[in-house]
Amino acid sequence: MPTNSPPLLSKRLKRWSQSLTGQILIIMALGVASAQFISSTFWLRQLESDTEQNVREVSKHMAFRIAATVSYFTSLPTNYRHIVIDQLQDMGGTRFFVTLNKEEILINPLEASPLKDVVKQEVNDTLVKQLGIHNAKIAFSSPSDLHVINNQTRLMDLPERWGHHSLLVKPLTPPIIVIQIPINDKDWLYLASLMPDPYFLDDTTAVSGDRLFSMAMSVITVLLLSIVILRRVTRPLATLARAAERFGQGDWRPMKENGSVEVRNTAKAFNDMQRRIQRYLNDRERLFAAISHDLKTPITRLRLRAEMLDEDDIRDAMIRDLEDLDMLVKGALQSVKETDIHENRVEVDISRMLKDMQSTANIQRPKIIIKGALSHPYIGKPLAIKRCLGNLVDNALYYGKSATIHIEDDDEAVCIRICDQGPGIPIDKIDKVFQPYTRLMADHTGHPTGMGLGLSIARNIARAHGGEVTLSNHPEQGLEAKVWLPRH
Structure with missing residues (x-):
């Protein structure tokens, strides 16, 4: 059973994808997802542009305050610099951590990003323009890995009053910008600051978790609503298809004329068509029955009169003509009766x-x-199927003297191949033999009841069940008649 499940699931998915409902749902899902992605992309581009402009403006103001701090600190006498360091913790709303170090502090920089590059570029340009400083070291660091005072001391190792309140926003860990400027051969001015917003430099993406969730919910909502609508729209089509299939198999039932205006009009037109075709079939059957009945008496009367003729040649010729005429009448009636067998569909072994x-x-x-x-x-009409298979087997035994019957069955259809060892049929005559009264052999010896109707009747019965009868010559020898009957 497990080995058959994947192919069965694959068949169902393929059938669903080929249905009207499946194709519309796939198109709508792709359309909604594409629209969401495109709109998110445009929105993200605009957001990135606005964010970059905002970061640039904030960075400029911050850079001016940093330049002012550097200018103020370098203008102080050397002996006063350490005194005012503790007082430079809050300037113009932007918090700074300032120290005077004896060495350059090695910073483990964070991964570069376009917004971080914008901030560093603005700070560097401002320092160059305002103070003529070209050798400033600017980098972003994580609070947990930020070294201060010297290369052995981290920010987390300092007492809280030294800089925690200015550089830490617990429980968040926003990046810290660090500017180091050599002010003489021995001293480095060290400035560290947070950006105004902890999320100020966070990168945005068109496929973030929130956007994916929003996109998925939009697609699911549209699909659920589409399924409800499509079921109402396609249900009448499925009903019409089943009714047409039943009618093609001889089971005539009028459709219910309800639903939308278009559906009601379609159902009404289909019911009218069924009535006209059924009326035509009934009239045809009655016509053939009447012709057969009405012709039997004149043919019998003519045969009696022919028997009374004195000339043997003329008498024999007229009797042969009357026998041919009688055979044509019986053949026409047989064709109608055996094709239109009125019986219910039941299980057929x-x-x-x-x-x-x-x-x-x-x-x-x-x-x-x-x-x-x-x-x-198989679910079908037992007498009709027996007549269909019987005609094909009789032909195989008559022309090929023996027959090998192959039965192939699956969930989709039943296929029966009847192979003989006869002479086969010329390629250009294969379609012709299905026409009524067609015989390729003029000699009726051994098959006196044959009138060339067997293949025609067999194909009509198979088609009435939604199937088909085909003929093909075997590569080695003989003819293969294939009966294909779908399981509905």
Whole structure:
């Protein structure tokens, strides 16, 4: 069972994707997802542009305050610099951590990003323009890895009053910008500051978790609403398809004329078509029955009169003509009766049916070999199917003296191949033999009841079940008649 599940699931998915509902849902899902992605992309581009402009403006103001701090600090006498360091913790709303170090502090920079580059560029340009400083070291660091005072001391190691309140925003860990400027051969001015917003430099993406969730919910909502609408729209189409299939198999039932205006009009037109076709079929059957009945008496009367003729040649010729005429009338009536067999569709054991034919034909010597069997009964008209298969088996035994019957069955259809060892049929005559009263052999010896109607009747019965009968010449020798009957 597990080995059959994947192919079955694949078939169902393929069938669903080829249905009207599946194709519309796929198109709508792709359309909604594409629209969401495109709109998110445009929105993100605009957001990135606005964010970059905002970062640039804020960075300029921050850079001016940093330049003012550097200018103020370098203007102080050397002995006063350490005194005012503790007082430079809050200037113009922007908090700074300022120290005077004896060495350059090695910073483990954070991963570069366009917004961080904008901030560093604005700070560097401002320092160059305002103070003529070209050798400033600017970098972004994580609070947990930020070194201050010297390369052995981290910010987290200092007492809280030294700089925690100016550089830490617990429990967040926003990046810290660090500016180091050599003010003489021995001292480095060290400035560290947070950006105004902890999320100020966070990168945005068109496929973030929130956007993916929003996109998924939009697609699911549209699909659910589409399924409800499509089921209402496609249900009448499925009903119409089933009604047409039943009617093609001889089961006439009028459709219910309800639903939208278009559906009601379609159902009404289909019901009118069914009535006209059924009326035509009934009229045709009555016509053939009447013709057969009305012609029997004149033919019998003419035959009696022909028997009374004195000339033997003329009498024999007229009797032969009357026999041919009688055969044509009987053949026409037989064609109608055996094609339009009025019976209900029930379970048909085709394997049992073929075995009965085999036991009848193999009384004197083996003539029929059966290979394969049905996994479960076929739903159809038993007398019609028996006539269809019987005609094909009779032809195989008559022309090929023996027949090998192959039965192939699956969930989709039943396929029966009847192979003989006869002369086959010329390629250009294969379609012609399905026409009524067509016989390729003029000699009727051994098959006196044949009128060239068997293949025509067999194909009509198969088509009435939604199937088909085809003929093909075997590569080695003989003819293969294939009966394909779908399982509905």
